[in-house]
Amino acid sequence: MHFDHHAGLGELDGVVDSLPIHAADDTDITVPDPAAGARSVAEAIEDRYGYTNQSVVEHAPLSRFRTCGLDVTLARVDHGSIPCYGLAVEGPETDAKLAITGDTSYAIPEQSRAALADPDLLVAAAAVPASVHETVPDGRIDDTGQRPDGDHHGEDGVPRSLFGRQMTREGALALGEELDAETTRLVHATHYYPVEEAFAEPLAADGERHTL
Numbered sequence: 001m002h003f004d005h006h007a008g009l010g011e012l013d014g015v016v017d018s019l020p021i022h023a024a025d026d027t028d029i030t031v032p033d034p035a036a037g038a039r040s041v042a043e044a045i046e047d048r049y050g051y052t053n054q055s056v057v058e059h060a061p062l063s064r065f066r067t068c069g070l071d072v073t074l075a076r077v078d079h080g081s082i083p084c085y086g087l088a089v090e091g092p093e094t095d096a097k098l099a100i101t102g103d104t105s106y107a108i109p110e111q112s113r114a115a116l117a118d119p120d121l122l123v124a125a126a127a128v129p130a131s132v133h134e135t136v137p138d139g140r141i142d143d144t145g146q147r148p149d150g151d152h153h154g155e156d157g158v159p160r161s162l163f164g165r166q167m168t169r170e171g172a173l174a175l176g177e178e179l180d181a182e183t184t185r186l187v188h189a190t191h192y193y194p195v196e197e198a199f200a201e202p203l204a205a206d207g208e209r210h211t212l
């Protein structure tokens with residue numbers, strides 16, 4: 001998990017007395033930390049945010065658990081060497097379903113796709129438009145030095161992933177169709193969207209609300 005996806009946990013210190021943090025106990029993709037050795041996301045969160053005195057609750061990926069009256073499933077996604085999980089959140093009384101991809105490329109494993117399928121709302125990471133290499137000079141986009149030619153091309157030849165770890169806007173929309181999402185909203189956008197596309201649907205805006 002990259003820092004931008006968990007840094008807010010530190011803000012819990014002193015704000016709430018008790019708030020369980022649910023995280024994956026999976027150690028076959030490990031948090032890369034040579035000093036600590038193989039660790040699950042749950043162990044890494046405990047190490048980093050243990051000072052907040054919140055309890056970390058471990059869950060096996062794809063095993064459903066209930067919290068706050070909702071059924072939640074952690075589904076492993078694909079973010080290069082970084083362990084990341086999407087979420088399926090289901091309302092047992094309403095049958096409503098929210099799916100969140102988390103930080104991922106288009107290459108989400110089949111079992112996880114099944115867990116995320118048929119949502120009323122899909123919140124999908126869409127870091128860049130597939131055309132990003134047309135508007136941003138090479139070398140400015142990614143610090144890995146990789147050319148942004150992309151991976152997981154659709155039948156139209158458009159890359160659904162870039163940099164081996166991020167979904168393109170086109171990839172996120174294709175995933176929404178594949179999962180048969182009723183509504184798809186795109187998040188995790190970088191500043192590499194051209195200005196005329198940066199606020200265009202279906203890119204989500206901060207604070208927007210959906211009733212499922």
Ligand SMILES: [Zn+2]
Nearest residue numbers: 001002079103
């Ligand atoms: Zn990331």
